Amino acid sequence: MDKSARKEPFPGAYYAGLFITLALLLLMIVIASALPPGPAGAFFAFVLGLTVNPKYAPWFALVGLLGAVLGFAGDEPMVAWGGAALVVSQALVYLWHRKGS
Template structure:
């Protein structure tokens, strides 16, 4: 064999990462568009909950801590959207941690 060995392609199929990127961006735009038409507390919850479900279980603990911090700071500062977004993030991370463990 030559000094340049051919490495196997890590993608499941050609362009798989681009398809994944397009799906992720579509979900992000959809969640933000739906959240834009709601009251602040509801939209904060929906957007954080929806996007929180896409987090890798490997990082769920850190996002859970961030959600708790956001909820505490939001309620202490009377920022409804941040507070309920933190609650949504906490709940989504508990779901990810419990049911989507890898």
């Protein structure tokens, strides 16, 4: 076995992480399904945007800005508010990473 390979913190840790991730995703789906399209798009984009690598945050913010502009121009509330929330989440990711550096 390769010595550089990492061992699990405890047996089944990766399976536990998988189940926790899936449970949180299902919870997000349940919460967003009860919301109108605009807030649902914003909720998903914001929460998932918080998971972006800080190195790519400026690019995701640019994509969010483009999505917001096109969404508002095309009367698509889910896209518009999702783009706006993505910009906000990327600003938080960037600021949090900068504060920690």
